[in-house]
Amino acid sequence: MSVYLTPIRWQRRSPITDQGGIGSCTGHAMAGVIGTDGLNRTGRSDVGEELALELYALATRLDIWPGEYPEQDTGSSGTAVVEAAKQLGHIRSYWYTRSLQGALRALQFGPCVVGFPWLTGCEDPRADALVPYTGHSKGGHEVELVGWEPAEQRFVFANSRGPDYGDNGFFRMTYRDLGHALRLGGDVILPIFPETP
Structure with a gap:
C-alpha cells in the first residue's frame, strides 16, 4: 500500500484537445493516453484531433x-x-477495473482512460481546478487520468474541453468523489503499450 503514498504525474507531450460539439470524448481520452508518458514509455507529441476522431x-x-x-x-x-x-x-x-484501489494500481504503470457520469458541477471547476462532483447527470464522459496527489487525496485528469477548462485543460477530483463516480457506473482502463514490460 505504501506505493500509493507516492505522488504521480505522468507528463503529457501532446496538446490538450477540444472535442467541441462532437461526442468523441472516448477518442480524445485514448489519444491523450497515447500522447502521455507511461512506465518506460515516452508519449507522442504529434497526437491531436485527427487521431482522436479516427479512434x-x-x-x-x-x-x-x-x-x-x-x-x-x-x-x-x-x-x-x-x-x-x-x-x-x-x-x-x-487492464480494466471499477475500483479506486484498482485505479491507483493502474496509475503506477501509466495514464488511463476513465469514464463516469458527468455531473453539472463538473462544468465549472474551482480555482484550484477541483471539480465539485455535484448536480445532475449530463450523460457519460471519458477523460484521461494522469496523476495522483496523495497529500490532498486527489486524482488529476486531462479533459478534452480545450486549454481554457480548469488548469490549462486539466482538473482534479477527490478520492471520495471518484469513488462515488465509479459506484455510479464508471470504469478505469489502463492501455498497455507494445513497449511496456
Missing part, C-alpha cells in the same frame, strides 16, 4: 450501440475505444 469512429463501429460516426454521432465507450486502439496497433492489450 472514436472505429469505437462507434465496435461498440454495442447502433450508429457510426461520422454519419451518426452516437458517443461510445471506454472499452470500445481501447479495442479500437488495439486494432489500430497503438496498444497490445488493456
